[in-house]
Amino acid sequence: MLAPVAHPAAVDPAGGTGRQAAGGHCMACSLPAECLGPRASALEFAAMHDALLVAETALLDRHRPLTRDEVMAVAGVPLEQLPDVIALAHRVRLAYCGTEVELESLLNAKSGACPEDCAFCSQSARYSTDVDVYPLLQLDDVLEAARATRAAGATQFCIVVAVRGPSERMLGRVIEAVDVVQRETGLEVACSLGLLTKEQATRLSAAGVKRYNHNLEAPRALFPSIVSTHTYDDRVQTARLATDAGMELCCGGILGMGETLEQRVDFAFELAELEPCEVPINFLTPTGTPLGDQRMITPREALQAIALFRLVLPSAWLRLAGGREFVLGELQAMGLLAGANALIVGNYLTSTGRPPEEDHALLEALGMPVADGPGEGRFVVDSHGAHARPARPVRVGIPMRGE
Numbered sequence: 001m002l003a004p005v006a007h008p009a010a011v012d013p014a015g016g017t018g019r020q021a022a023g024g025h026c027m028a029c030s031l032p033a034e035c036l037g038p039r040a041s042a043l044e045f046a047a048m049h050d051a052l053l054v055a056e057t058a059l060l061d062r063h064r065p066l067t068r069d070e071v072m073a074v075a076g077v078p079l080e081q082l083p084d085v086i087a088l089a090h091r092v093r094l095a096y097c098g099t100e101v102e103l104e105s106l107l108n109a110k111s112g113a114c115p116e117d118c119a120f121c122s123q124s125a126r127y128s129t130d131v132d133v134y135p136l137l138q139l140d141d142v143l144e145a146a147r148a149t150r151a152a153g154a155t156q157f158c159i160v161v162a163v164r165g166p167s168e169r170m171l172g173r174v175i176e177a178v179d180v181v182q183r184e185t186g187l188e189v190a191c192s193l194g195l196l197t198k199e200q201a202t203r204l205s206a207a208g209v210k211r212y213n214h215n216l217e218a219p220r221a222l223f224p225s226i227v228s229t230h231t232y233d234d235r236v237q238t239a240r241l242a243t244d245a246g247m248e249l250c251c252g253g254i255l256g257m258g259e260t261l262e263q264r265v266d267f268a269f270e271l272a273e274l275e276p277c278e279v280p281i282n283f284l285t286p287t288g289t290p291l292g293d294q295r296m297i298t299p300r301e302a303l304q305a306i307a308l309f310r311l312v313l314p315s316a317w318l319r320l321a322g323g324r325e326f327v328l329g330e331l332q333a334m335g336l337l338a339g340a341n342a343l344i345v346g347n348y349l350t351s352t353g354r355p356p357e358e359d360h361a362l363l364e365a366l367g368m369p370v371a372d373g374p375g376e377g378r379f380v381v382d383s384h385g386a387h388a389r390p391a392r393p394v395r396v397g398i399p400m401r402g403e
Contacts, residue, residue: 048077052088059092059314065272066311071265075308079300082307089307089339096314100371101363102342103356104158104319139177146181157181158190158213164230165195175207182208190250195230196238201245212242213250215280219267222259239274252280252319255305256297256327264305268312279316281306281340283323299331303338310339317342333362 051073058064077085146157159174166174171193178189191204192213204212216235217223223232243249251274253267271279283297297305309318319342320328320335328335336343345356363370 044078047073048081048084051077052084055311056088056091059311060095065314068265068269071268071308071312072262074311075261075265075304079304082300082304085307086303086334086338089310090337092314093310093318093339093341097317097341099368100341101336101368102317102319102371103345103359104342139173139180142177143180143184146185146187150185150187157185157187158192158211160192160213161194163194165197166193166200171200171203175203178204178207178209192250194238195234196241198241198245201238201241201247205242205245205247209247211248211250211277212239214238214242215251215253216267216271216274217253218257219253219259219263220270221263221266222257226257236274239276243275248278249274249276250278250280251276252278252282252321254282254284254322255302256284256294256323258294261301261304265308265312268309271309272312276313276316278319278342279309279313280319280321280344281309282321283327285323285326297327299328299334302327303331303334306335306338306340319344333366336363336366336368 051070054070055066055074058066058070074085074088142159159177161170161174163170174191174193178191181187181189188210189208190211190213191209193200193204194214196204196212196214201212214235216232216239218226218232220232239249239251251271253271255264259267283302284294285296306318306320318340320332320340321344324332324335324343343359345359360370
């Protein structure tokens with residue numbers, strides 16, 4: 001059961017809630033509950049405690065998913081008490097996924113000149129940005145990247161292409177690359193090729209593609225203001241086609257595009273309906289796109305969102321991806337204590353990350369081991385070359401159901 005409330009400073013990477021409040025007093029400082037926030041009234045304190053207690057009981061004692069109302073109650077906890085939400089999300093992450101953190105890198109096999117008008121994307125041909133533009137890499141380039149991935153210890157290689165959907169010629173070249181990579185390196189292969197037809201999904205699965213990466217990008221309610229050249233349901237359909245064809249699904253999105261807190265919660269539930277094994281969480285970092293003037297999400301808002309996603313998706317890999325350096329800044333460690341258990345290291349598809357050595361040092365300081373051993377890994381190639389990641393451990397799951 002929930003120890004009444006964790007002290008703001010009591011977030012322990014090993015999973016404990018640290019110093020706890022009891023009888024309305026903080027065990028860390030022996031002060032009344034007001035130490036948890038100057039504006040926390042007795043009623044607010046009680047409501048916060050009740051919301052966290054209900055969530056903990058459901059996820060950790062009864063192993064059932066939360067309803068939307070239950071998650072919204074946790075979302076209503078004031079940001080001044082965010083450490084309490086973070087502590088619960090971290091305990092859920094440890095219970096369902098363990099202590100390991102999975103690392104991956106990306107290979108952008110074709111960059112820029114995309115015909116879609118996604119308002120967040122610098123690879124769209126409709127916007128003037130400084131993103132590199134190059135055609136689909138040659139087979140020798142892809143194989144070289146795959147060999148580098150294998151040498152780096154990864155077990156899966158991911159081919160990413162910036163297109164609406166693959167043409168017959170492109171699909172044929174990707175399938176050829178899948179065959180060569182598997183034969184020459186033994187790596188599992190994942191792909192991200194945009195919107196698919198049923199026949200294309202079937203062919204990719206038959207070719208041995210392990211996982212398909214296809215983000216919903218934004219909540220359903222916000223999506224029409226972000227993209228007009230295809231629909232939200234187009235993306236959902238491709239995600240379902242991928243899983244129906246036998247591939248695993250990697251599906252997430254971007255936060256900070258003008259969505260409300262309620263829409264963020266809805267987004268987490270919309271993703272959960274698709275049962276993805278991996279959920280990338282990106283943060284908008286405006287460049288030369290129509291969202292260039294959008295207010296950047298604050299670090300506390302980002303941490304709150306990560307924690308809420310973990311409560312809705314307890315057994316998924318939550319991967320901090322593009323924009324984490326800019327949005328979280330010095331609080332990136334808190335992202336891993338707020339429920340995230342995976343990182344993209346190095347550079348992203350359209351933006352520069354930080355040196356992987358810094359992330360390894362961060363994980364060592366937190367006492368969080370890098371996931372390794374048999375399982376899935378991924379790789380993506382960008383204009384700077386090829387990069388890799390380790391694999392994923394076994395996790396505990398719960399059946400997902402509607403509210």
